[in-house]
Amino acid sequence: MNASQTARERARTELTREIKEEARRQLAAEGAERLSLRGVARELGMVSSALYRYFPSKDDLLTALIIDAYNAVGEAAEIGAAGAEDPVERWRGACQGVRAWARAHLREYGLIYGSTIPGYVAPRDTVGPAARVGLVLMGVLRDAAAAGTLAPPDAPLSPVLAGQTREMAAAIGADLPDEVLARAVIVWTQLFGMISFELTGQYVGSVDPADEFFEYAIGQMAAFLGLSPTRE
């Protein structure tokens, strides 16, 4: 029990949590469009207008769910990467972590990586959490470069693209070669492309179930990035 919080404050924190939890439950069961404040209130045994003490509008509740989802998937990537020393294994762990989270949280994944909900505009608060998975990947590459297990590819970039990768490098404070960063964007895209295709059933008729394909693609991506296992 936190003595610096009043009972009111504690109750408020707790109820805010419960509202998001119930909203997440309904999101998982029914999808984003069927999620309604009235439904959440009903399930919590409250009157719908009471929710407005906690979230000023439905969009604000959605924003909170989106931020939570970005943080959850980012954390899954971080934990996955943290399980190993070897750069290839860290990369693999991050990918598997993201995929496992996505499969377990279909609708939350759709909320952040599916098509945007019309009428809803993501506010700035989401951009930080949204970057977490990318940062994990960048971290693996930076560490691999430092350990000498990253083979930089040699294909030259166009000036515009090189400018963009240099801005990225500056933003994250890592000095990786431009070509590596451009390739990193490709594999980052590939990761979410595969998960989206798997979850929306686009692989039915080809590589569904996608477990082995996913493993294979992870290996190909690591090679494409120039990652190699630590030599000892």
Added chain:
Amino acid sequence: MNASQTARERARTELTREIKEEARRQLAAEGAERLSLRGVARELGMVSSALYRYFPSKDDLLTALIIDAYNAVGEAAEIGAAGAEDPVERWRGACQGVRAWARAHLREYGLIYGSTIPGYVAPRDTVGPAARVGLVLMGVLRDAAAAGTLAPPDAPLSPVLAGQTREMAAAIGADLPDEVLARAVIVWTQLFGMISFELTGQYVGSVDPADEFFEYAIGQMAAFLGLSPTRE
């Protein structure tokens, strides 16, 4: 004027077209969730119940739009690939065709490659049209293999994945090496992953605008597939 059609039949065909057209307009303007039969009828100067002569339910109208969208993006890929002889240029043309279509038809793209609309289940009629873009890619690879401009990669596949690629090969009647097919699924995924990321703003802060990145990635994917320009 088609003499084998009665005026009634012609009117029916025409109005069916107009309904879909207006629905597409509202989809583009408002998004899938805001699309309503009443709105479409209103705009066409009809009473909402009249639409039921043409589509038994809203889901049927959505299905028609989805099929049209798959066909349109498939056609864009086909036309893009048809513009060249060289396999790398055909591949590039197909990718650019798909991207251009997607950028010009944001909501229709979202309808087929965004997150699924909850409560809507895609019927079988969509699977044929949905395969068209993939078939274009396979066609490019088949022709390249026949012309000897496809370098087969040598990494071996796991048994399960090899089985899946062999079923794919059988389904499309092409005998490409398993490894090429597995890589084809990767780049096919990459193509739509990039387009989705571009359209949903995930590249803001990295490679946005994405034109040059897209060009670069297309080249990397062609190399990954083992495609090389025709030698003469």
Added chain:
DNA sequence: TGTACATCAGTGAACGCGCGTTCACTGATGTAC
């Protein structure tokens, strides 16, 4: 070519639904002296 009947497109009213949000209110919790 003309008539009798069948088909079908479109009308207009209605049903029943659930939604987001506002507002004046009651009563419990917290704060200052």
Added chain:
DNA sequence: TGTACATCAGTGAACGCGCGTTCACTGATGTAC
């Protein structure tokens, strides 16, 4: 420690909205003889 006032959580009724779908109907188009 006790009292007076301020803050805030939750209530309940209401507003206004638009939706998908059904149904009995009118009148125009098509068909068979």
